[in-house]
Structure formats: structure tokens, C-alpha cells
Amino acid sequence: MGFVAQPNIPVINMVDMKQKTGISDQVRHALEEYGCFLVVCDHVISEEEVNIKETFDSLKTLFDLPMETKVKNTSDKAYHGYVGQIPFLPLLESLGIEHATSVHGVKSFTNSMWPSGNHNFCKTIHSYAKLVSKIEETVRKMVFESYGVQKYHESFNESVTYLLRVMKYRPPIANETKMGSISHTDKSFISILSQHQVKGLEVKTKDNKWLPIDYPTPFSFLVMAGDAFKAWSNDRVHSPYHRVVMNGDECRYSIGLFTYHKGIISVPEELVDDEHLRKYKSFDHFGYLDFYDKDSLFEQEYSHIKSFCGVRVTY
Numbered sequence: 001m002g003f004v005a006q007p008n009i010p011v012i013n014m015v016d017m018k019q020k021t022g023i024s025d026q027v028r029h030a031l032e033e034y035g036c037f038l039v040v041c042d043h044v045i046s047e048e049e050v051n052i053k054e055t056f057d058s059l060k061t062l063f064d065l066p067m068e069t070k071v072k073n074t075s076d077k078a079y080h081g082y083v084g085q086i087p088f089l090p091l092l093e094s095l096g097i098e099h100a101t102s103v104h105g106v107k108s109f110t111n112s113m114w115p116s117g118n119h120n121f122c123k124t125i126h127s128y129a130k131l132v133s134k135i136e137e138t139v140r141k142m143v144f145e146s147y148g149v150q151k152y153h154e155s156f157n158e159s160v161t162y163l164l165r166v167m168k169y170r171p172p173i174a175n176e177t178k179m180g181s182i183s184h185t186d187k188s189f190i191s192i193l194s195q196h197q198v199k200g201l202e203v204k205t206k207d208n209k210w211l212p213i214d215y216p217t218p219f220s221f222l223v224m225a226g227d228a229f230k231a232w233s234n235d236r237v238h239s240p241y242h243r244v245v246m247n248g249d250e251c252r253y254s255i256g257l258f259t260y261h262k263g264i265i266s267v268p269e270e271l272v273d274d275e276h277l278r279k280y281k282s283f284d285h286f287g288y289l290d291f292y293d294k295d296s297l298f299e300q301e302y303s304h305i306k307s308f309c310g311v312r313v314t315y
């Protein structure tokens, strides 16, 4: 009476994802209702495989490099290189590692930051990206299965590329904004996020409540659907607004593995029928990223994916 239980982001155990039947439907349901879920991997990953503390320690070393080195992280794709010194987001600095699941991708980033090499950084980041990409692929495959369109998984998978973005948010000084990152939806297909010790990420529910994300264990990740997944699913999957709010006086480090498709994404015909009319035209995923960059409306909550490739309904 008088007590309304707060909705919570679903938590799924990776062991269950490997062993239990029916889990694909749970994963799909979480992505449809919340656009995200937490996956706990503690009993599946050994510290030899990926050492989370070492991974986050290596980020500190990276962000401590001089600014003139960090700005060498450039890319011809929007949001794939160094991002920082943004007047309305003074707390955030971020670097992008393209093709993060290939040794070559991580090596080329490492060499641009440390011209004489940094074997430990390269090894740690590559192991992290490989491991997290396996979780991502498992989730994507499960959702395709749950929708009965598993036949598209393999060809989709062949066109996937991974961007690893690493973020540092410093604590605000007096009178500064607490917003580490403004409310936005991801432009990826799937994003897998993790943080170390310092909280700050919040996700908006469909009924407009901000839920703080509490990672239950160090080996937990937040699996989140991006706009491309929402469009592919003909609006079944939700891509949630989220933001980072900095309280306290410690720096926050986080990592995101973002899945992009190197070509055209189309809604599977099986997901279109009389009750689910086609809502999106086929679209070029990186074209969407460029559109978002140029559209530059990212201060507002607004459906960029609808304005990029949404089917206009006329009555």
C-alpha cells in the first residue's frame, strides 16, 4: 500500500545463457521492455582470460598521456576517434579503438599512442574486446533465434565490426555540470558497457524513470540495444535513452564495445506483417552515424533513426 516497487533492469546469468533453454526469449523480452539487461559472467570468465582491474588500470595510463598524443586518435568515421574538450560536456574524454577484436586493430591504436609499443596495453585490451564480443555475438544470435530468423545470423555476423570506446569522466568542480554524458540513444546495433567501481550510468525506462545502473559484480556487463537494432527489429527492440551523472569526487572510467554493421541493414521480411507494418527502409549503418553527426540535434531527445530511414505513414 502506497509502495510502488521500482522497476529494475533484468539481470541474466551467463551460465544460464549457456545452459538453459528458453533463455533466448528472456533476453529478447529484456531488450523489448528495457532495451538492456545486466549479464553476470563471474563463473564463466577466469582472471587469466581477462583481468578487469588490469584492464581499467591500463585506461588510466592511456588517459594520462599528453593531449597532443591523444588527439592523434583520429578516424574517417564519426565518433570513432578522440572526443573531449566539449564545452557543454567538460567532464568527458574518450578514445576509440577500431577493429578492436583483431590484433592488428588494437596494435595500430597502441602504436599511435605509444610509438615504441606497449605490449601489456595491447594484450589486455585485445583480450577484453575478444571476450566481450563473444557475449555480444551470443546475445545477437539468441535474439535472431527468438524471432525465428536465425537463418540471417551468419551473414549478418560476417559484416559485423567492433569499436571499443574507452571513457574517462572527471568529477565536476564547483558550479560545473554533473552531466558526464547527456541523454542519448546509441547508434550501434548493440553496445556492451562496463565500469569500474565508480557509478554514474542511468537508463531511462519506457515510462520515463531514470534507473541508476548498479553492476552486481566486477564481471558484469550492461548489454544495451542501439538504434540500428531497434530499426532492424521493426521497432520491437527498444533502444533506451541513457546518460552519465557524476556525483562524488572520483574519476570514472568505463568501456563500451559497440557493434556496427559494415553495410546495409534491412528489417527481415518475417518481422513485417499486417500487424507490424514496415517502419524502416533498408539503411546504411555508417551512413546513419554520419547523418547523426551532421544532424547534430543530439542535445534533444529525438528519434534520429526515424528521421534517417523511418517509413512515413500517410493517411
Ligand SMILES: O=C(O)CCC(=O)C(=O)O
Residues within 6 Å of the ligand: 165, 167, 181, 186, 193, 194, 195, 201, 242, 243, 244, 254, 255, 256
Ligand atoms: O560511460 C558509460 O557507462 C556510458 C557511455 C555511453 O553511453 C556511450 O559511450 O555511448
Ligand SMILES: [Fe+2]
Residues within 6 Å of the ligand: 184, 185, 186, 242
Ligand atoms: Fe551511450
